[in-house]
Amino acid sequence: MRIVVTGKDGQVARALIAAGARSDAVEIVAVGRPELDLARPETIGPAIAAARPDLVVSAAAYTAVDQAEDEPDQAFLINEKGAGEVAQAARELGVPIIHLSTDYVFSGDGAEPYDEAMPTGPKSVYGASKLAGEEAVAAANPNHLILRVAWVYSPYGKNFVKTMLRLAESRDQLSVVDDQIGNPTSAEDIAEAILAIARHWQTAGAARPNGLYHFVGSGETSWCRLAREIFRVSGALSGPTAEVAAITTAEFPTKAARPKNSRLDCRRFATDFGHAAPPWQESVARVVNTLLRDRDSSPS
Numbered sequence: 439m440r441i442v443v444t445g446k447d448g449q450v451a452r453a454l455i456a457a458g459a460r461s462d463a464v465e466i467v468a469v470g471r472p473e474l475d476l477a478r479p480e481t482i483g484p485a486i487a488a489a490r491p492d493l494v495v496s497a498a499a500y501t502a503v504d505q506a507e508d509e510p511d512q513a514f515l516i517n518e519k520g521a522g523e524v525a526q527a528a529r530e531l532g533v534p535i536i537h538l539s540t541d542y543v544f545s546g547d548g549a550e551p552y553d554e555a556m557p558t559g560p561k562s563v564y565g566a567s568k569l570a571g572e573e574a575v576a577a578a579n580p581n582h583l584i585l586r587v588a589w590v591y592s593p594y595g596k597n598f599v600k601t602m603l604r605l606a607e608s609r610d611q612l613s614v615v616d617d618q619i620g621n622p623t624s625a626e627d628i629a630e631a632i633l634a635i636a637r638h639w640q641t642a643g644a645a646r647p648n649g650l651y652h653f654v655g656s657g658e659t660s661w662c663r664l665a666r667e668i669f670r671v672s673g674a675l676s677g678p679t680a681e682v683a684a685i686t687t688a689e690f691p692t693k694a695a696r697p698k699n700s701r702l703d704c705r706r707f708a709t710d711f712g713h714a715a716p717p718w719q720e721s722v723a724r725v726v727n728t729l730l731r732d733r734d735s736s737p738s
């Protein structure tokens with residue numbers, strides 16, 4: 439099966455390329471700028487068609503959460519209109535789309551983990567643009583699966599795990615918010631989930647599960663406790679470490695508001711696809727190991 443993923447250098451795209459290289463059953467083709475530019479809608483249909491997908495994975499997005507507050511038009515152009523065009527291109531080719539979305543579509547004001555039926559209420563421009571993207575994808579292609587993930591990290595690109603290790607190279611004390619809780623999710627685990635969906639769809643025939651799904655690392659934590667776990671693993675491998683002081687969101691002002699409770703309930707995914715992510719600590723340890731092993735040999 440030929441899977442076309444949008445975004446060449448994104449975390450999920452790169453993890454999917456790596457997972458595809460380990461599997462004989464799938465071929466991953468990544469399409470990105472300049473051929474496919476979500477901010478230039480006219481490029482999207484031709485770029486997707488030229489890549490000849492059996493399945494489209496829509497992973498490219500405007501992901502700079504704070505910057506989006508200053509660039510709402512650009513965020514919506516990419517995350518809403520661009521996403522809708524990708525879904526439309528898949529529809530015209532008669533193929534399904536798996537579209538990535540986020541926990542930031544929720545307000546985070548509730549006390550329970552969010553399941554797929556719970557009302558959304560984004561607090562940031564990024565979250566609102568991703569929610570509009572979900573609606574655009576669903577409207578453009580009935581053959582869709584929207585996969586909400588959260589707190590994504592990997593050896594690639596920009597993410598919280600890499601930021602913590604980088605800051606600890608030059609500092610011994612960090613302050614990290616302890617009152618935002620959620621589910622750290624490895625891009626590698628997301629790639630495996632996407633391949634599980636693809637495999638399931640190949641055998642499920644007309645009864646393919648589709649629609650809205652949540653998929654995140656198992657267990658839950660705060661950004662502060664995630665940081666401490668990163669340094670526990672790194673310290674054991676003689677990598678960089680720092681003391682992490684627990685602070686409140688009010689003590690770490692940012693442009694965009696973030697949900698306090700970002701936890702996602704993944705039972706629907708587990709039931710329909712028979713697959714769940716490993717405990718978040720296991721996947722964090724794997725990525726920290728990879729980053730420390732590679733740190734002297736390959737700059738990214």
Ligand SMILES: NC(=O)C1=CN([C@@H]2O[C@H](COP(=O)(O)OP(=O)(O)OC[C@H]3O[C@@H](n4cnc5c(N)ncnc54)[C@H](OP(=O)(O)O)[C@@H]3O)[C@@H](O)[C@H]2O)C=CC1
Pocket residue numbers: 444445446447448449450451470471474475476477478496497498499500501516538539540541568586587588589590591595596
């Ligand atoms: N990162 C996270 O913590 C989370 C991410 N998600 C969602 O998961 C998906 C994948 O995220 P992730 O892999 O982390 O994303 P990254 O931020 O790692 O990568 C985003 C990708 O989108 C590409 N992109 C941005 N603008 C455009 C454009 N105008 N045209 C074409 N490509 C563009 C980037 O290209 P370039 O490299 O050229 O800049 C990059 O390849 C996204 O939909 C995101 O919203 C959901 C929850 C959490």
Ligand SMILES: Cc1cn([C@H]2C[C@H](O)[C@@H](COP(=O)(O)OP(=O)(O)O[C@H]3O[C@@H](C)C(=O)[C@@H](O)[C@H]3O)O2)c(=O)[nH]c1=O
Pocket residue numbers: 501502503540541542587588589590597598601612613614615618661690692696
């Ligand atoms: C660097 C740093 C961050 N923080 C806080 C800020 C924020 O509340 C939290 C996480 O910071 P980040 O900027 O890495 O996270 P952020 O960019 O908000 O991450 C989000 O990205 C988008 C794309 C998503 O879809 C979300 O699921 C989520 O992963 O940690 C500290 O408290 N101390 C620090 O030193």
Ligand SMILES: [Mg+2]
Pocket residue numbers: 605606607608609610611678679680
């Ligand atoms: Mg240090």
